[in-house]
Amino acid sequence: MGMKIGIFDSGLGGLSVLNEALSKLSEHEFLYYADVKNVPYGQKSRDEILKFSFDAVKFLIENGAEAVVVACNTATSVAIKELRANLSVPIIGMEPAVKKAHDLSCDDALKTLVIATPVTVNGAKLKELITNLNAKDKTELLALPRLVNFAENSEFDSQSVKSYLKEELAKFDLSKFDFLVLGCTHFNYFKDSLREILPSNVSIIDGNEGTIKRLISELGLAVSNANLTPNVKFFYSGEEVCEQSELEKISRNLARLEKMRAIS
Ligand code: DGL
Numbered sequence: 001m002g003m004k005i006g007i008f009d010s011g012l013g014g015l016s017v018l019n020e021a022l023s024k025l026s027e028h029e030f031l032y033y034a035d036v037k038n039v040p041y042g043q044k045s046r047d048e049i050l051k052f053s054f055d056a057v058k059f060l061i062e063n064g065a066e067a068v069v070v071a072c073n074t075a076t077s078v079a080i081k082e083l084r085a086n087l088s089v090p091i092i093g094m095e096p097a098v099k100k101a102h103d104l105s106c107d108d109a110l111k112t113l114v115i116a117t118p119v120t121v122n123g124a125k126l127k128e129l130i131t132n133l134n135a136k137d138k139t140e141l142l143a144l145p146r147l148v149n150f151a152e153n154s155e156f157d158s159q160s161v162k163s164y165l166k167e168e169l170a171k172f173d174l175s176k177f178d179f180l181v182l183g184c185t186h187f188n189y190f191k192d193s194l195r196e197i198l199p200s201n202v203s204i205i206d207g208n209e210g211t212i213k214r215l216i217s218e219l220g221l222a223v224s225n226a227n228l229t230p231n232v233k234f235f236y237s238g239e240e241v242c243e244q245s246e247l248e249k250i251s252r253n254l255a256r257l258e259k260m261r262a263i264s
Contacts, residue, residue: 002028002231003219006065008056011039011152012253013186014071017094019257020208021069022230024216024223030232031060037237040148041074042117042184049119053079054086059238061089067219069211070094073116073183077123092215096126096183097207102133104179104205111138111176113202116183118143126183140177144168144187151186154249156256157193165190165197174199182206189256191263204264 005025007018011034018032033056035041041049053075057068067090070076070083076093083091101112112135120126121143130139150161180202182188188206195204216223234241234250241247 003066003221004029004031004064005215006031006033006057006060006063006068007071008033008035008053008060008068008075009070009072009185010035010041010052010075011148011186012036012250013148013151013184013188014069015250015253016185016188016206016257016260017069017071017208017211018232019254019261020212021215022232024212024225025221026226026228026230027224028221028231030230031063031065031235032232033060033235033238035237036152039152040117040145041072042119042143042145042148044119046078046119049075049078050082053083055238057083057087057091059235061087063235065089067092067215069215071185071211073185073207074119077120077125080125090218092211092218094185094207094211095129096120096181097205097210098126098129098135098139098181098183099133100207100210101179101181101205102135104203109138110178111140112179112181113140113142113172113174113177114181114183115142115144115147115187117148118145120183140172142168142171144184147190148184148186151189154253156189161190162193162197165193169197174202177202180204188260189253191260195263208261 069092080093
């Protein structure tokens with residue numbers, strides 16, 4: 001018997017985590033919660049994000065989720081401790097994959113650029129992670145809030161997206177970096193545009209695989225690659241998504257994310 005697993009994001013960025021989950025855990029049932037009424041979280045106050053996160057995760061539990069993945073670095077940064085302390089199911093969080101970059105580098109000099117939302121970039125959680133890895137001197141942070149709006153509007157590789165990325169990344173000498181960490185799940189939609197702009201010495205790293213591996217190990221799940229029809233219900237801020245046009249948009253996004261998955 002499969003489990004019911006909740007996946008929550010402020011919007012449609014967490015579909016990248018769902019996509020990863022479906023590739024390994026296809027016999028399970030998923031509930032995907034996008035808080036589209038309140039997206040973007042990355043520029044909201046910590047109190048607001050805390051409240052939205054509780055509303056979403058409680059909703060998923062009330063609807064039968066036996067475990068919840070917070071597929072949002074911003075919500076994890078603000079709310080994960082409180083969620084775990086107050087709710088009774090396993091809750092898996094998501095943080096920028098700085099540790100993965102760190103583990104991949106055999107050379108102490110290798111440099112990492114983390115892109116994320118303003119709340120994640122300015123939050124204590126990411127700073128602590130970098131300090132604990134002793135990686136302060138070789139890690140730079142950049143907030144890219146507009147990417148969340150572009151993603152929510154299904155604008156993935158327009159001229160405006162590319163100019164924004166070029167302009168923001170021009171603040172750094174990219175030839176000095178080895179890793180670009182996608183510290184926001186929405187940023188997975190832009191891997192192709194990022195790849196075009198980044199020099200070949202920079203590898204793109206996201207946290208999706210690590211997050212699903214943690215879900216698998218915490219719950220003791222068996223990995224199955226059986227290509228079953230995905231069993232997913234989608235919710236927008238507590239309302240089940242039934243409209244055909246929205247379900248089609250979600251399918252298109254998942255198809256794009258599947259293409260992006262191969263880019264590194
Ligand atoms: N997808 C979210 C993250 O991983 C945040 C996007 C937002 O600003 O709402 O950080």
